[in-house]
Amino acid sequence: MTKLHATKDFWIGALRAEGPAFRAALEEQAPDAPVPTCPEWTVTDLIGHLGGFYDWIGTHVTRGVTTAPENLRPATTVPAGVDPKAWWDERFAAALATLEGVEEDLPAWNPMPAPKKAAFWLRRAAQHTAVHRWDAQMTVGLAEPIEAKLAADGIAELLDTLLPGGRGAGARDKYGVVQLVASDLEHEWFVRLRGEGLALLDTDTILDSDDHHARVLATGPASDLLLAFWGRLGFDSLEVSGERSLLDGLRIG
Structure with a gap:
């Protein structure tokens, strides 16, 4: 990663x-x-x-x-x-x-x-x-996407700061690994949901014996990923495979 x-x-x-x-x-x-x-x-x-x-x-x-x-x-x-x-x-x-x-x-x-x-x-x-x-x-229905690198930084902020700080608005009973892929940047995140908490997983350092199999994969432009977790877009705006309900554990808006 x-x-x-x-x-x-x-x-x-x-x-x-x-x-x-x-x-x-x-x-x-x-x-x-x-x-x-x-x-x-x-x-x-x-x-x-x-x-x-x-x-x-x-x-x-x-x-x-x-x-x-x-x-x-x-x-x-x-x-x-x-x-x-x-x-x-x-x-x-x-x-x-x-x-x-x-x-x-x-x-x-x-x-x-x-x-x-x-x-x-x-x-x-x-x-x-x-x-x-x-x-x-x-308000006039003509919103431009958030610039890709800025959106990716926003996703990182959500995962490393805001959600660990208790700002989540979604379900807090979710368990399992979520994989997010920003298709326009070829960047990905692996996040382990732990009910009330979460952990970012670095696939470059994670132990092979630690099960990091993703139960859901969500792919889309970085802007769409960020806006979906902020509640501005639905998860149907993303390409999702696996247990879609886990994405709710990352919602912040």
Whole structure:
């Protein structure tokens, strides 16, 4: 299994692309238009969610400490009486400038079982923006796939950080090995579901005596794999063989 390595430059580059794409999608929608991939949300709710996330990152990512900030949840409502798009513009620009200026290894709190470094937030900002850019574009039914390498990094984040951190939204009673293949990158992951937990298996180092036979194989473009586990696409968008129900153990949205 080929290792994927992302860097600050990679995540900043993704943020510079995905943020403007999100903003461009807003131009085609009324503030109260529904967001089909986020039930009960309007476009303004989506703006508030993402803009609030940026604002919140900026309050703590540069503190240089690993203790939690006072406010553990970002405000996600656009203030009354302001233009939502202009409000988002300010927050995106500020967050981008902050993240451009921060070092990956700067100590920084995060709520996951991951290194307490600013790199966590560089990655999370890029991935969070990419998925919600897709949501914004889906309001007009013309969403573009997430760039393949960015999507693969998103799958890695899901498997090595978010799901181990308890962010799963699927069933937690699944057992067995799941094999995922990103067909556009020739990259694969093997994941052992353990009920409440999971383990990534590296086929280059796994012991031959350890049974790593996959009970289900899901293949598709990296973007489709990522969006399926985030609940944006159905598993029927993938080529699946074996025990399809195990895929539910990897859902995060």
